[in-house]
Amino acid sequence: MVNVCIAVGIEESVTSLKTLSTRSYHRLSYGVLGYYRLGAISTATSILRNYRKANKKNPRTKIPYARKLMLTTCYGFKIQNNHLRLPIKPRKYVYVKLNNHMLKALAGLDVRSVTVTPHSISISYAKETVETKPVGFVGVDRNLDNVTTASTDGRIGRYDLSKATRIKSGYRCVKSHFKRSDKRIITRVFSKYGELERNRVQPLLHNVSRRIVDEAKTRRYGIVMEKLTGIRRLYRKGNGQSRNYRARMNSWSYGELQRQVEYKARWEGVKVIYVPARDTSKRCSICGYKTLESAQRKLWCPQCGAMLDRDENAARNIATGGLRFGPYGPPGEAMVEEREPENTTLILKVDGGKLSQPTNDNKYPTKT
Ligand SMILES: [Zn+2]
Numbered sequence: 001m002v003n004v005c006i007a008v009g010i011e012e013s014v015t016s017l018k019t020l021s022t023r024s025y026h027r028l029s030y031g032v033l034g035y036y037r038l039g040a041i042s043t044a045t046s047i048l049r050n051y052r053k054a055n056k057k058n059p060r061t062k063i064p065y066a067r068k069l070m071l072t073t074c075y076g077f078k079i080q081n082n083h084l085r086l087p088i089k090p091r092k093y094v095y096v097k098l099n100n101h102m103l104k105a106l107a108g109l110d111v112r113s114v115t116v117t118p119h120s121i122s123i124s125y126a127k128e129t130v131e132t133k134p135v136g137f138v139g140v141d142r143n144l145d146n147v148t149t150a151s152t153d154g155r156i157g158r159y160d161l162s163k164a165t166r167i168k169s170g171y172r173c174v175k176s177h178f179k180r181s182d183k184r185i186i187t188r189v190f191s192k193y194g195e196l197e198r199n200r201v202q203p204l205l206h207n208v209s210r211r212i213v214d215e216a217k218t219r220r221y222g223i224v225m226e227k228l229t230g231i232r233r234l235y236r237k238g239n240g241q242s243r244n245y246r247a248r249m250n251s252w253s254y255g256e257l258q259r260q261v262e263y264k265a266r267w268e269g270v271k272v273i274y275v276p277a278r279d280t281s282k283r284c285s286i287c288g289y290k291t292l293e294s295a296q297r298k299l300w301c302p303q304c305g306a307m308l309d310r311d312e313n314a315a316r317n318i319a320t321g322g323l324r325f326g327p328y329g330p331p332g333e334a335m336v337e338e339r340e341p342e343n344t345t346l347i348l349k350v351d352g353g354k355l356s357q358p359t360n361d362n363k364y365p366t367k368t
Pocket residue numbers: 284285286287288289301302303304305306
């Protein structure tokens with residue numbers, strides 16, 4: 001169904017969801033429930049949107065084709081008697097038994113959508129969170145080998161992540177010795193390595209992000225992180241850095257840690273603030289003067305004469321950045337906040353296009 005929609009969208013060069021749903025809805029097989037068809041249309045729209053974006057940059061972009069079987073729905077399913085009930089036809093269902101872990105995780109929470117693939121079922125759930133008003137801030141500074149946190153009460157935390165760096169450099173070494181020059185085989189083998197690498201690095205990051213969020217939650221602190229943009233630009237060919245250094249810096253998973261900290265914090269109602277990454281590693285966290293580099297990741301401040309640890313200094317600067325930016329509410333945070341009610345109005349957007357106000361009349365093109 002997704003591929004039919006993509007074909008229709010490209011053939012008639014349709015951009016908007018609304019037009020695509022009116023043009024392609026009737027071409028989709030009639031035996032299928034209406035909300036599954038709408039789901040296919042919305043998936044196709046996002047694929048088409050990505051294709052159009054890619055096509056602007058490179059006109060030789062291949063026409064997309066969905067190969068992975070997937071079904072996402074936020075309608076029709078039900079969880080009852082330890083089973084997930086998914087409709088296949090009107091009043092005809094398939095049942096999937098849920099294990100104890102799943103039932104325990106879902107207890108008391110609002111189930112929003114179900115995604116089924118040939119190998120897995122994922123259930124996404126929502127919880128109303130109340131953001132606690134922070135009594136202080138903890139700044140998180142992500143370095144290559146460690147994560148350093150500094151809270152506004154002067155407490156310093158250090159989480160070692162050098163193991164992740166070692167794992168990554170190990171896989172990089174293995175990949176660099178790969179001799180076959182067949183592109184198809186390289187892609188397949190390297191994606192396997194990528195999966196193995198992720199499986200080993202992810203738990204380390206999850207462990208650290210969990211500990212950071214737990215600490216912030218028990219102390220009722222807000223979390224402050226750096227807004228990192230254009231990091232890749234810093235380590236590119238032609239910047240006068242060694243190949244090895246560039247590889248090491250580019251394998252640095254700063255974004256993943258931020259993502260984990262952010263979603264875990266939001267789930268617990270911990271406030272997350274982003275501050276611009278300007279001079280956080282250079283400024284003296286005591287007097288604000290520009291420091292001089294000293295040996296072994298130390299900094300020396302010519303103004304107040306303090307000898308500072310580079311990582312601790314940066315984390316402290318980030319934490320004070322939170323204090324300064326807190327009351328105004330940075331724009332980055334507001335942007336994230338808007339994402340939340342999307343789930344409930346998903347289908348309205350599917351067939352209503354850019355409808356801003358949900359109305360009560362039936363917006364399905366036909367009834368099945
Ligand atoms: Zn100073």
